[in-house]
Amino acid sequence: DAGVTQSPTHLIKTRGQQVTLRCSPKSGHDTVSWYQQALGQGPQFIFQYYEEEERQRGNFPDRFSGHQFPNYSSELNVNALLLGDSALYLCASSPDRDPQETQYFGPGTRLLVL
Amino acid sequence: DQQVKQNSPSLSVQEGRISILNCDYTNSMFDYFLWYKKYPAEGPTFLISISSIKDKNEDGRFTVFLNKSAKHLSLHIVPSQPGDSAVYFCAASVRQGAQKLVFGQGTRLTINP
Numbered sequence: 001d002a003g004v005t006q007s008p009t010h011l012i013k014t015r016g017q018q019v020t021l022r023c024s025p026k027s028g029h030d031t032v033s034w035y036q037q038a039l040g041q042g043p044q045f046i047f048q049y050y051e052e053e054e055r056q057r058g059n060f061p062d063r064f065s066g067h068q069f070p071n072y073s074s075e076l077n078v079n080a081l082l083l084g085d086s087a088l089y090l091c092a093s094s095p096d097r098d099p100q101e102t103q104y105f106g107p108g109t110r111l112l113v114l
Numbered sequence: 115d116q117q118v119k120q121n122s123p124s125l126s127v128q129e130g131r132i133s134i135l136n137c138d139y140t141n142s143m144f145d146y147f148l149w150y151k152k153y154p155a156e157g158p159t160f161l162i163s164i165s166s167i168k169d170k171n172e173d174g175r176f177t178v179f180l181n182k183s184a185k186h187l188s189l190h191i192v193p194s195q196p197g198d199s200a201v202y203f204c205a206a207s208v209r210q211g212a213q214k215l216v217f218g219q220g221t222r223l224t225i226n227p
Binding site: 004035045056094098099102103104106107 | 155157158219220
């Protein structure tokens with residue numbers, strides 16, 4: 001079992017550009033959550049996808065959007081990048097039907113906006 | 115509004131001794147609490163959790179204590195080992211399961227030989 005995988009591992013963009021990050025959940029998991037971890041801070045919840053719909057959303061602007069595919073994999077899109085979007089972006093997966101199961105995190109994508 | 119706070123950015127402990135990491139929360143709706151450990155270049159790894167109906171949960175060298183009246187939880191690691199050196203995050207959610215996690219800022223634990 002590969003666990004949660006994310007791509008790419010690192011990315012450099014310039015202000016105003018758009019970026020797409022990808023996540024494949026752990027086998028058997030159907031719920032995907034995205035978090036942003038700024039330097040020296042804890043992860044902050046962006047949103048969660050279940051059954052291809054956004055189920056919960058944190059306090060992030062509409063520039064942050066996502067998608068979940070029928071195979072449960074997910075994308076995070078960020079438009080009009082700002083310097084402050086530089087962070088580690090973490091994907092976490094869990095099975096909706098099993099509340100005893102905790103969220104498993106991927107290794108993250110480190111985004112640098114210049 | 116920082117709903118989960120870890121007030122110690124770093125902690126240094128001698129190998130073999132007890133490590134105690136602390137966490138405070140403000141939202142009384144939180145019902146489930148977790149500790150994650152993070153190594154550089156890796157995602158957070160789940161360590162141990164506790165439901166609000168309990169005040170203690172133990173798993174090997176790791177014990178989490180919850181004081182609901184004080185809105186405080188702590189993670190005890192005993193004995194501490196060099197491999198425990200990592201950043202530890204406290205997290206909370208309104209219930210167990212696939213829920214939004216609210217994280218603290220993290221505490222960097224260093225175990226000295």
